[in-house]
Amino acid sequence: MRYLVTLGAQEHEIEIEELAADSFAIRFGENRFEADLRTVGPVSFSVIINNRSFDFDVARDGEETVVASRSGSTRLTVADAARRTARAAGKRREVSGRVEIKSAMPGRVVNVLVAPGDEVKAEQGIIIVEAMKMENEVKAPKAGKVVEVKVVAGQAVEKGQLMMVIE
Missing domain, CATH: 2.40.50.100 (RNA polymerase II/Efflux pump adaptor protein, barrel-sandwich hybrid domain)
Incomplete structure (x- = not known):
């Protein structure tokens, strides 16, 4: 599934493919990596990338998603890339x-x-x-x-x- 993520004033395309339960391939720009993602609480997640573990909380605030970790928090918006592209191009059909x-x-x-x-x-x-x-x-x-x-x-x-x- 492709997503458009807006972080600050920059927009990034991210592609996520589920490989197995809790295992995903993620493409971010030219970078591709595999990640193990686990839910550890109602809004808490743990992700392992290249044998490094990252813990974070995710919450919605209106149209934005807030991602918080030990190093701080970041606000971003996430949209389905195909749906957003079609709307922007006026391709919405009746x-x-x-x-x-x-x-x-x-x-x-x-x-x-x-x-x-x-x-x-x-x-x-x-x-x-x-x-x-x-x-x-x-x-x-x-x-x-x-x-x-x-x-x-x-x-x-x-x-x-x-x-x-x-x-």
């Missing part, structure tokens, strides 16, 4: 008819924000899925009515699994 919302990657449903029968607006948050140690908000691709919800909070989902239907 969606009509029945739409099936499927999981983009394996993960765990954290929260289902709507129920069958609910009316939703385009770009409204409908499901929160945790994948690769990050919570991702799945948004409605169009305005419409939720006709089916196929997942519940706490449920594991596989890539491509049907989670919701909107008409």
